[in-house]
Amino acid sequence: MRLLVVEDEKKVSSFIKKGLEEEGYAVDLASDGKTGLQMAMDRVHDLIVLDINLPGMNGLSVLKELRRAKVQVPVLLLTVRANIEDKVLGLDSGADDYLTKPFAFDELVARIRALLRRQSGAGQPVLQVADLVLDPALRAASRGGRKIELTAKEYALLDYFMRNPGRVLTRAQISEHVWDYDFDSETNVIDVYVNYLRRKIDANDAGKLIHTVRGVGYVLKEEGET
Amino acid sequence: MIRSVRARLTLWYTCILTVTLLIVGGSAYFLLSYSLSHEMDSALHSVAGAMIEEARGRSRTFPQSQVEEFFRRFFGFSPWNPYFQMRDPAGNQEQPSSSRRLPLSRNALENALRNLSSFETVQGLDDYPVRVLTMPVVEGNRLVNIIQVGMTLKNFYDTRFRFLLIMAGLFPFGLILAGAGGWALAHRALMPVGKMTEAARRISSEKLDERLDETGTGDELDNLAKTLNQMLTRLDDAFRQVRQFSADVSHELQTPLTIIKGELEVALRSTRTPEEYQETVKSALEEIDRIARLVEGLLLLARSEAGVLRMDRQEVDLGQVLLKVHRQLKPLADARGIKLNLDSADHLSIRGDAERIHRMVSNIVDNAIKYTGAGGTVTLASRNDGKTASIAVSDTGSGIPGEEIERIFQPFYRAPEARSLAEKGTGLGLSIARSIAAAHHGTIRVESSPGRGSTFTILIPCS
Numbered sequence: 201m202r203l204l205v206v207e208d209e210k211k212v213s214s215f216i217k218k219g220l221e222e223e224g225y226a227v228d229l230a231s232d233g234k235t236g237l238q239m240a241m242d243r244v245h246d247l248i249v250l251d252i253n254l255p256g257m258n259g260l261s262v263l264k265e266l267r268r269a270k271v272q273v274p275v276l277l278l279t280v281r282a283n284i285e286d287k288v289l290g291l292d293s294g295a296d297d298y299l300t301k302p303f304a305f306d307e308l309v310a311r312i313r314a315l316l317r318r319q320s321g322a323g324q325p326v327l328q329v330a331d332l333v334l335d336p337a338l339r340a341a342s343r344g345g346r347k348i349e350l351t352a353k354e355y356a357l358l359d360y361f362m363r364n365p366g367r368v369l370t371r372a373q374i375s376e377h378v379w380d381y382d383f384d385s386e387t388n389v390i391d392v393y394v395n396y397l398r399r400k401i402d403a404n405d406a407g408k409l410i411h412t413v414r415g416v417g418y419v420l421k422e423e424g425e426t
Numbered sequence: 427m428i429r430s431v432r433a434r435l436t437l438w439y440t441c442i443l444t445v446t447l448l449i450v451g452g453s454a455y456f457l458l459s460y461s462l463s464h465e466m467d468s469a470l471h472s473v474a475g476a477m478i479e480e481a482r483g484r485s486r487t488f489p490q491s492q493v494e495e496f497f498r499r500f501f502g503f504s505p506w507n508p509y510f511q512m513r514d515p516a517g518n519q520e521q522p523s524s525s526r527r528l529p530l531s532r533n534a535l536e537n538a539l540r541n542l543s544s545f546e547t548v549q550g551l552d553d554y555p556v557r558v559l560t561m562p563v564v565e566g567n568r569l570v571n572i573i574q575v576g577m578t579l580k581n582f583y584d585t586r587f588r589f590l591l592i593m594a595g596l597f598p599f600g601l602i603l604a605g606a607g608g609w610a611l612a613h614r615a616l617m618p619v620g621k622m623t624e625a626a627r628r629i630s631s632e633k634l635d636e637r638l639d640e641t642g643t644g645d646e647l648d649n650l651a652k653t654l655n656q657m658l659t660r661l662d663d664a665f666r667q668v669r670q671f672s673a674d675v676s677h678e679l680q681t682p683l684t685i686i687k688g689e690l691e692v693a694l695r696s697t698r699t700p701e702e703y704q705e706t707v708k709s710a711l712e713e714i715d716r717i718a719r720l721v722e723g724l725l726l727l728a729r730s731e732a733g734v735l736r737m738d739r740q741e742v743d744l745g746q747v748l749l750k751v752h753r754q755l756k757p758l759a760d761a762r763g764i765k766l767n768l769d770s771a772d773h774l775s776i777r778g779d780a781e782r783i784h785r786m787v788s789n790i791v792d793n794a795i796k797y798t799g800a801g802g803t804v805t806l807a808s809r810n811d812g813k814t815a816s817i818a819v820s821d822t823g824s825g826i827p828g829e830e831i832e833r834i835f836q837p838f839y840r841a842p843e844a845r846s847l848a849e850k851g852t853g854l855g856l857s858i859a860r861s862i863a864a865a866h867h868g869t870i871r872v873e874s875s876p877g878r879g880s881t882f883t884i885l886i887p888c889s
Contacts, residue, residue: 211685211709219692253677280680302684305691 201316201359202226202377204245206236206262207278208254212301216249219305220312223339224356226380233257240266244376245273247315249308252279252290260293267294274315278303313337327362330422332401332409334362343401353378354397361397361410361420370417394418431619432612439608444601451593458589462582463557467545470559472500474543474575478563481512481571488512501577509556509576515539515569528574534560538572547579554580618647626654634662674838678720678853682713716852723854727837730861737779737865744808744815745773747780751787752806755795763800766791769807776815776886778866783886786862789855790819790870790882796851798823798879810888817884825876834872835860859884 203225207213210231217227228245230236233254240248240262248266252259263275274296279286287298296318297311313336317325327334331344341348341358350358356378361369371390375383383389398410411419473496477488480496488496488510497508511528512520517535519527529548537544543561556576563571622638629636637658638651693706729735752768759766776783787806794804802822809816826834833839838853856870863870868886 209681209685211713212681212688215685215688215692219688219695222692222695280677280684301680302687305688305695 201246201356202228202244202380203247203249203312204228204230204236204239205249206230206233206240206254206259207249207251208232209251212251215305216308219309222352223309224352224359225312226356226378226383228380233259233262237262237265239381240271240273241269243271243273246319246377247312248273248275249312250275250277250295252277252286260290263290263293263295274319276308276311276315310337327359329362329365329420330407330409332362334358341401348400350397350400353393354400357393357397358401361418364420366419366421368413368416368419374417432609432616435612435615436605436608439612440601440605443604443608447597447600451597455586455589455593459582459586462585466557466577466579466582467559469500470545470557470575470577471543471561473497474559474561474573476500477510477575478561478571478573481563481573482565497577507552507578509551509558509574509578511574513572513574515572517572520571528556528558528576530560530572530574534558535572538562539569541569548576551576552578552580554578554583557582622647622651622654629658634658634665671837674853675720675724678838679717682716682720686710686713720852720854723852723858724837727854727857727861730865735861735865737782739777740780741775742778742780742783743773743775744783744817747784747787748806748808748817750784751791755788755791758792759795759804762795762798764795764798765803766795767803767805769805770809774808774810774815774888776866776888778886779862782862782865786859786884787817787819789859790817790884792851793855793859794819794821794823794880794882797821802879813888815886815888818881819883820879820881822879825878825880826872826874827876828874831872831874835870 201224203220205213205216205220205227207216207229208231213229213231217229220227228239230239233256236248236250236254237257239245250259250263254262259277259279263277266273266275275294276297276299277290277295278299278301279290280301290298296315299308299311317336325335325337327336332341333343334341336359339355341350341355357374360374360377374390379389394410402408402410407423409420409422411421413419476496476499477493480488480492493508493510497503509528513530514520517530517538528551531546534544534546538560539562541562541564543559546558546560548556548558556578558574558576560572560574562569563573618641625636625638637655640651640655641648689706689709693703698706726735748768752766756766791804791806798804798821804822805818805820807818807820809818835856837857839856840853860870863884863886866886868884871883871885872880873883874880
């Protein structure tokens, strides 16, 4: 899951990035409205956290511009303004949710999770492929009842696989959804992480779930499935 | 006592009308009496004159019917009892032509002897007093007779009484009518006031954008409505400024709070290395300093606006202040690649609060450094023309558009390009500088040409 945070206050954006990355999200930052809009137009993000009070172009204009361009990605607005009119204005401009500063970080994470869940269409809080279960709310994965400990990046990678079961995911797709703009796609970091993940999931001969598709990428599926 | 203007107006109106009616009525009564008695006297005079003519021509005696005829001729009617008497020069009665005798007073007799007529009002002859004319009859310088004619004042008194009666009847009626008219008039005149009161009651501090109806007639009430509307506009502006100020303050406070809360919460989400904890605590402290600076600045502004700023009053050497500010801000300017020049730091002293003056100068210089790009120059200079000490801070920055100059002193105003600067101040620097200048009875003047730079001049009267 790759998120875009548009926020001009450097310290605010940096703690949001840090916290969300630890949650397993890839996070890109934009410090003004115009940059934020350009980055959002790339349509690689699964969710945008947008501050209303931005230099250059304010958050609501960015939001309207995005919706006009038919970018349907969920947007969570951040603002210090908290009166009802502002909230209504924000939501009517196309925002999906609203959070008032200062906010509890747990709430931000929970709201992001809820928006992403709604976006994935399933609406189900728990993802499952064969006997592999992933609970985004708890950030916990288990296979056949056995708990699997994952690092943030491994979790993000597994989350992406679980949301696209049976689909062959190219390295480019994986880097786009799990890593941010700073990621250097020339390295073999993706292969390294896929191997970490494979070792944890496919251990104890429970059956192979992550398969390599030579020359293309990887796919998560039950063995025997075609 | 009487709360309603309408009732008071009516009362006043009625009182004034009462006095007017009394004066007019009194005058009319007086004039009527005067005119009636004058008419009576001249008629009596004519009767007597005619009778004297008659007496000269023919006889000295008049039958009752002829006397009545004379009265009818001059009074227009024949009285029930005309008084007439002919006397000899000694005053003795010659012809008792009237059933009632007219008395001859000593005064009238003496007048007659001196060839003068006299009018008298005699009581007791009738139910009413009688007006009597005593007139000498002179033939060839010799007093031959004294003729007396009299007329009862019954008609005179009756007319006067009827007049009073009519007045007494009309007076209360007129007053009631006037009072009612006054009441209605006051109601009509005050109706717009009532409407205005109603409208003013509707306009609360929450709905200051409403306005009173202006009739546009240019009358007093229209002027009042206009004046009130202007006042409402000023109030509205003031309220808006206060609201904007509160919103700005809350924004400025929320940002550091968001940072502290967010960073601490993120830090607590998992175990960190000591270095990471230190980093977080340091950052939180920075933000707390920012809040503290902001609160302190706001307090200073509030105090100086309320006029309760505590200040030292002692000799302050502006030259020393400039030197100190220059020394303190040089590293900052150097770090930004800006030349900070000190043109002249003459010894010039004013009375004031050294710490505050230092802060004012420092804020202005800091502001100049912030808005001047790398390679620019900021120059400090001081001057004293005997009456006013001035400190000029010139920069080669981007300048300020004319319409923005007044706004830069407002709290939390930031030039658009400054918002993207990496570090932000409290947004109160120039506001504080101005309030300190004001506390020293001074001003800060700004001259700026966009693209070339600005000069801030602090002017403080010398002690």
